[in-house]
Amino acid sequence: MSKKSFNPDVDVVEWTGTHRPYDIIKEGTIALVVMSLLVVLLSALFSSPDDRPATLRQWSHSDPVDFANTAFSELNGSSGTAGYGQPYNNTPNATQTIGPLALQRWMGVHIPVHPAADFVLATLATLPDSPIISAALQQWKSSSNTAQFTWMENFAKVTPTFSAGALHFPPVDAGPIPVLMSGLTSMARAGSLDQSLLGGGSNYYSTDYTRPLLFLADGNWFSGLAEKQHLAGDQWGMMNETGSYPGQAWLWLYTFWYQVPPFSASENADSLIWGLMMVLTVIMIFVPFIPGVRSIPRRTKVYRLIWRNHYRK
Amino acid sequence: MSNATIDRQWTTRLRRRVEGALPPEKLLPDTQPSYVASWIYVFGVATLVALALVTLSGLVLALKGPTWWHVSNVGHFVNSTHLWSVELFFFSMVIHLWGKFFMAAWRGNRSLTWITGGVTFMASIGTAFTGYVSQTNFDSQWIATQAKDGINSTGIGAYFNVLDLGQMLMWHITLLPLAAIALTGLHVILVRKRGVVPPFADEVAA
Numbered sequence: 405m406s407k408k409s410f411n412p413d414v415d416v417v418e419w420t421g422t423h424r425p426y427d428i429i430k431e432g433t434i435a436l437v438v439m440s441l442l443v444v445l446l447s448a449l450f451s452s453p454d455d456r457p458a459t460l461r462q463w464s465h466s467d468p469v470d471f472a473n474t475a476f477s478e479l480n481g482s483s484g485t486a487g488y489g490q491p492y493n494n495t496p497n498a499t500q501t502i503g504p505l506a507l508q509r510w511m512g513v514h515i516p517v518h519p520a521a522d523f524v525l526a527t528l529a530t531l532p533d534s535p536i537i538s539a540a541l542q543q544w545k546s547s548s549n550t551a552q553f554t555w556m557e558n559f560a561k562v563t564p565t566f567s568a569g570a571l572h573f574p575p576v577d578a579g580p581i582p583v584l585m586s587g588l589t590s591m592a593r594a595g596s597l598d599q600s601l602l603g604g605g606s607n608y609y610s611t612d613y614t615r616p617l618l619f620l621a622d623g624n625w626f627s628g629l630a631e632k633q634h635l636a637g638d639q640w641g642m643m644n645e646t647g648s649y650p651g652q653a654w655l656w657l658y659t660f661w662y663q664v665p666p667f668s669a670s671e672n673a674d675s676l677i678w679g680l681m682m683v684l685t686v687i688m689i690f691v692p693f694i695p696g697v698r699s700i701p702r703r704t705k706v707y708r709l710i711w712r713n714h715y716r717k
Numbered sequence: 718m719s720n721a722t723i724d725r726q727w728t729t730r731l732r733r734r735v736e737g738a739l740p741p742e743k744l745l746p747d748t749q750p751s752y753v754a755s756w757i758y759v760f761g762v763a764t765l766v767a768l769a770l771v772t773l774s775g776l777v778l779a780l781k782g783p784t785w786w787h788v789s790n791v792g793h794f795v796n797s798t799h800l801w802s803v804e805l806f807f808f809s810m811v812i813h814l815w816g817k818f819f820m821a822a823w824r825g826n827r828s829l830t831w832i833t834g835g836v837t838f839m840a841s842i843g844t845a846f847t848g849y850v851s852q853t854n855f856d857s858q859w860i861a862t863q864a865k866d867g868i869n870s871t872g873i874g875a876y877f878n879v880l881d882l883g884q885m886l887m888w889h890i891t892l893l894p895l896a897a898i899a900l901t902g903l904h905v906i907l908v909r910k911r912g913v914v915p916p917f918a919d920e921v922a923a
Contacts, residue, residue: 412918432762435763455855457855500870601829614880626858692832698821701819701820713755
C-alpha cells in the first residue's frame with residue numbers, strides 16, 4: 405500500500421522548533437478587561453437606538469386615508485397579505501420558487517391569516533354597543549357575492565378624505581363598505597385595534613404580533629417611516645437599524661445581492677438569494693474538503709504577512 | 718474488586734479517553750510554538766471574551782424582561798452594552814475567521830475545528846437576528862416584516878415565525894445561545910486538542 409502523498413493544503417509538517425512562554429490565563433484576563441472597557445466606553449458614548457414601535461393607532465392618526473385604503477385592500481383581497489400565499493393563505497401562484505423547487509408552497513398554510521375576516525369583519529364584530537356597525541356587518545354577511553363584488557368595485561373608484569376627525573367619502577353605491585371603513589378607522593384611532601389583532605389563542609395574553617405587523621406592513625405609512633430612516637430594501641435596510649448605528653453589518657453579503665441584478669429585478673429574489681447564501685455557507689463550512697478553494701491561502705500567500713516573524717527567521 | 722472490573726467501567730474508560738485526548742498541559746498550556754506570534758491570534762480570544770460579555774449583558778436584560786430597557790436608564794445602558802458587545806463579538810469573529818482562512822487552519826487534521834467555527838458563526842448570526850427582532854421597538858418591527866419574506870421563501874417561515882415575538886424571544890434567549898455557546902466550547906476544546914496550526918512549510922513541494 406503506497407504512502408499517502410503530502411498535500412500542503414491538507415497536511416502539515418509537525419512543528420519541531422522552539423517554544424516560547426505563553427500565559428493563557430493572563431492573556432484572557434487582559435482581553436476581558438480591555439474588551440469590557442471598550443464596551444462600556446462605546447455604550448457611554450453612543451448608547452443604542454430605541455425608536456418607539458409604530459402602532460395602528462399612530463398610523464390612523466398620522467395618515468387616516470392610507471389606513472382606510474389599506475383596510476379596504478384587506479377587505480377586497482388586493483393587499484400584500486391577502487395575495488401572499490403560504491404560510492398565510494392559499495393564494496395561487498403567489499409564492500417564490502427556486503427553479504422547480506416551490507418550498508414555500510410545499511410547506512403549506514401554517515399561520516392562517518384571512519385579511520378580510522381577521523383584519524376587518526371579525527374585528528369590527530367585537531365592537532360592543534354599536535348598532536350602526538352591527539347593521540353594516542349584517543348587511544355585508546347577508547348579501548350575495550355579486551353584490552359584494554359590485555360594492556367593492558364601486559368603492560375602489562372613490563378617494564376618501566379625512567377632516568374633523570372622520571373619514572368622508574364621495575356619494576357611491578358601496579353598500580355597507582363606507583360604514584365598515586369608518587368604523588375600523590375609528591377603532592384604530594381609539595387604540596383598540598392594536599390589541600384586538602393579536603393572536604395566540606388567548607383572549608388576554610399574547611406575544612404573537614403576526615396580524616398587526618402584517619396589516620401595518622401592507623400600508624404605505626409604515627414603509628415611509630422606514631425610508632426616512634434609510635431602512636428600505638434598496639437602501640441596504642436588512643442590515644441597517646435606525647440612527648447611525650452599525651446594525652447587522654455581518655449580513656452585508658446577504659443584503660448586497662438585493663442591490664444588484666438579476667436579483668434586484670427578480671420576483672423570486674428572496675428565494676434565489678437565500679439559495680445562493682445557503683450554497684456559499686456550505687462552501688465556507690466545507691472549505692477544507694474543496695480542492696481549489698482550499699488552495700487559495702497557499703496561493704495568495706497572505707499567511708506570510710501573518711507569520712512574517714517566522715518566515716523572516 | 719479487581720482492576721479489570723474497574724478498567725471495564727464506562728466511567729473509567731471515558732476519563733482515560735478524555736485525559737489522553739486533552740491532558741492538562743494541552744488544556745491550559747504554558748508554552749506555545751514560537752510561530753504563534755501575530756496580532757491575528759488576539760481576535761480568537763477577543764471573540765471569546767466578547768461572547769462572555771454578550772452573555773452577561775443578556776442575562777441582566779433577561780432578569781428584568783424584554784421591555785425593561787425602554788423605561789429605565791439603567792436598562793437602556795445595559796442594552797447598549799449588549800449591543801456593543803455583539804458588535805465587537807462579530808468584528809472579532811469575522812477577522813478571526815478570515816485570519817484562519819488565510820492560515821489554512823484546517824490543515825493537519827483540523828477540519829472539524831474549522832467546521833465547528835463555521836457553524837458557530839452561522840448560529841451566532843441566527844442568535845443576533847432573533848435578538849434584533851425581539852427588541853420590541855421600531856427596529857424589530859421593520860426587520861421582522863422585511864425578513865419574513867426571505868425566511869418564508871425557504872418554507873422555514875411556516876415553523877419559524879419572525880413576526881411572533883414570543884417565539885423569537887425564546888429562540889434568542891435559550892435555544893440559539895445554548896447552541897452558540899456549546900459550539901464555541903467544542904471549537905475551543907478542538908483548538909486545545911489539536912494545537913495551533915503550523916505555518917506552511919514552503920520547502921515541501923506540493
